[in-house]
Amino acid sequence: MNDTCPPEQHHEYFFWWKEGLATLIVGITGLIANSIAIPILLSKKLISIFNRLLVSLAIFDNIFLFCTLSETIRRNFHNSDLQTISFIYIFYPLQNISAVCSIYTTIGLAAERWLAVSRPVEYHLSVNANGARPWKRVTAYVAPILIFSIAYNIPKFFEVKPRVNVIYNQTEYDPIAKTHVVYNVTQMDFDLTGIRMNEDYVFYYVNVSRLIITGIIPLFSLSYLNM
Template sequence: MSDGSLSDLWNMTEYNESLAAWNRCQILEWLKENQSSETDIYLKELYPGLAYYCEGVALMVICSLGIIGNLLSILVLTSQDIDLKPSFANILICLALYDLVFSVCEILLYSIKQLSPGYKEHYFMFLAPYLLGVVHVAMTGSIYTTIAVAVERCVTVCAPFTNVKMYGGALYIIPIVLFSFLYNINKFYEVETYQFINSKNETSYSIRTNEEYTSTSYVASTRITNCIVMGLIPTIVLMLLNYLIYRAVSRAYAHHNSITQGNAHRRDSTMAALLLGIVIVFMVCHSIKISLNVYEAFQVMELWPCSYKLAWGPKQEFFSVVSHMLIGLNSSINILIYVFKDFKFRLVLGNIICGLMESLFL
């Protein structure tokens, strides 16, 4: 809503008594419904097909491959032959578990709903309230486990002689599990299934936002908090940690110090490169989601105390669909980074696949 449009509408009030009685929120609502741009109209027409092919077809393929990839990653990372520090291996296993759960939830929340009318009509409304909570827990866990991977690598590379007991990574994993659940506990109650009588006088079911979670203050606070906790903090921390790791590795190579001496230190450098790949993919795939979170937070503050729904239009719906696909890709692609960056991972993965093939065909 531009200031020009709002001013024009205010000028109209002297000719229209009904408009003169409107408050600011009613005017903004009117502008949203009656002043759509050609781009908005085009995106509204494009949305059904985009949602079907991006959330339905593409996301189903991506997440299905991601489920297989994360299961294989867990098998490899639990192998004794992978030659990783227990804490680092356990954090990567935890990351794969979060991504596995997230991929399953994305299929159930978005893909099957687009591809199967029967699922959408008979099952989705009963699963959605639980899936919404689980998918947010999994995404939060994945984001902060990625940070934990970066912290572990930063300590190992930047302070190789620091002796901190991590109890197999438990000091990273347990706080993230607790935080992910507690931070998103409200998501399990935001949506509810309700019963109604349809036009054919039959009992039907649908989903709606729980009335307790529709207040403007609640929505504004959660949007702003989500922008900070799920967007700005992870981005800034990951950029800072990767800068520190990159600087430490660069100095080690330049001065031929002890970091590059011996197999163990070369292994640490390989893992630092692997982490860089994970973070780059994370930043690219989450860029749209983070941008939407920032935009939504600013719009909620600007439009206060009007409905937050005024901040969400066809452009945001369009980018939201693309974001779902990209985040699904992020949860599915880590195995390719492992394979590309680490020869030991490739070796162990090859042995596991050969063993599975032999058991299937022999």
């Protein structure tokens, strides 16, 4: 890097390395590691409710990582209209949903461990009872988590909207019409919607509720279950 570069360019270089390349490397590493772990945890030798919950956690984490990698590529390496539309309507809300799912699946893992340690006899009987289905018990954790995460993050589908930017005008001669035609060269971008800019929404939903849902409740739950 040239030391004579202005501070703004130094910041751009730092941002590219930190938010771009470093995020890409860490994200891909996590995605590969989780993908390798899933079939191993599903093997017959490692069959257990705890391991199947770990599989669910790995899947949610992979969804989160995929959304993060997609946005990293869009912002730092290559941007197209399709990527922007996908971010607005798919990856942005899905990233938030998968993050909440990961947090509460971790709490589910802690709860399962707490039951096994604090009530070993009852836990052993319930898990190994005739007709007991491990996936049924796992579903009892995952289904409510998934439903809650989707319901809680419904507003995320309405926080951003597409915007078309005119990059430049291009003039071409039309030999048939025998006239010059002006074309707008555009690029898709996005804006925050009115709901996302609303002060009450930002305070109560973005700040207060997310602090409680993704911070305080998980903190106290995990602290109690790991005592």
